[in-house]
Amino acid sequence: MKKLLFSLFILTACFRLSAQQEHQYTQFMYNKPYYNPAYSGARGVPSITGIFRSQWIGFDGAPQSGLLSFNSPFLTPRVGIGAVMSMKKIGLNRDFNASLAYSYELIKLENVSARAGIQVSIRSLSTAFDDATPVNIGDPSLDNQQVNSIFGNVGAGLYATFMERYYVGLSVPRIYRNSIGLSNANATLIAKESPHFYATAGGIFPLSDDINLMPAVLLKYVQHAPMDADINVNLDIRQKVTAGISYRVGGNGAGESVDLLVMWQASPQIGIGAAYDFSLSDVKDYNSGSIELLFQADLKKQNGKKKNGVFSPRFFL
Incomplete structure (x- = not known):
């Protein structure tokens, strides 16, 4: 029985590893350093981003994630x-991750900029069975049990902007297929860390002097799992408030979620964002949605300038 419980738990972890393994963020358009090392330094000023996400509120054991990034x-x-x-x-x-990135601008023209980037990362996966509440109190198979695996990886990406209105990016944050050993005294299982491929694109389309339409898309692919996509449309109003809606492909036939987003430019250097996801998948009846909070700041003033008749919203490109 003890071996069975442990094996079932590890198989669940293995299933997670074989599907979309990376963290999920609704405000992906403001979180490019997480997906693409080539974005580092692209904004031209030192910037920091912090995100907290609570997924499937009310669902016991639901995912919670946080992120802190810096690029310059x-x-x-x-x-x-x-x-x-x-x-x-x-x-x-x-699941803990830490990475360091380096990027270089390969092409610098009046209306085109293209960068390439690489990164090195370290990842720690662990399972704390001693935090579990067993059905049989005092079950020795769960006493002080810890499952740990630590491994490194490398990644690469490309990022380009055009006319300070449009961007595209391609990246693989983790290229190497690490073998992940998960074991204790009762069982051993080897899982694989799968490379994740990301493609991003977005643009700024002025509708008037005060309003910009800003669509964005994030495509996500990992072998042996369906391709996922986040499709977003935002409106930037007077470079002060940005609000929009996203649709996340995945889950059942109806998709995974519909998301509402808002970003407030508190000052020329500080942005505060929030998102709320309405679940559409099979878990929709068992949770109250997901919430995500974001803080972003430039540590140095950015030169504000118009080009081709449009001001690039500060945290979009």
């Missing part, structure tokens, strides 16, 4: 550096 030009505007730390908790499982 380094020595020259064509070189960028970045760092990302993230943590996710699902039930008894913990």
Whole structure:
């Protein structure tokens, strides 16, 4: 019985590893350093981003995640550096990631900028069975049981902007297929860390002097799992408030969620954002949605300028 319980738990973890493994964020358009190392330094000023996400509110053991990132030009505007730390908790499982990124601007023209980036990362996966509440109190198979695995990886990406209105990006944050050993005295199982492929695109379309339409899309693919996509449309109003809606492909035939987003430009250097996801998948009847909070700041003033008749909203490109 003890071996069966442990095996079932590990198989559940393995299932998670074989599907979409990376953390999920609704405000992806403001969180590019997490997905693409080539974005580091692209904004031209040192910037920090913090995110907290509580998924499936009211669902026992539901995912909670947090992220802190920094990116900046380094020595020259064509070189960028970045760092990302993230943590996710699902039930008894913990997933910690830390990465360092380097980017270089390969193309610098009047209306085109293209960067390439690489990153190195370390990841820790663990399961704390000692936090569980067993059916049989005093079950020795769960006493002080810890399952841990630590491993490194490398990633790469490309990021380009056009006319300071449009952007596209391609990235693979973790290229190497690590073998993840999960074991204790009762059982051993080897899972695989799968490479995740990301494609991003977005643009700024002025509707008037005060309103910009800002669509964005994030495509996510991992082998042996269906392709997921976040499709977003935002309206930027007077470069002060941005509000919009997203649809997340996935889950059942109806999709995974419909999301509402808002970003307030508290000052020329500070943005505060929030998002709320309405679940559409099979878990919709068992939770009260998901909430995500974001804080973003430039540590140095950015040169505000118009180009081709449009001001680039500060945290979008």
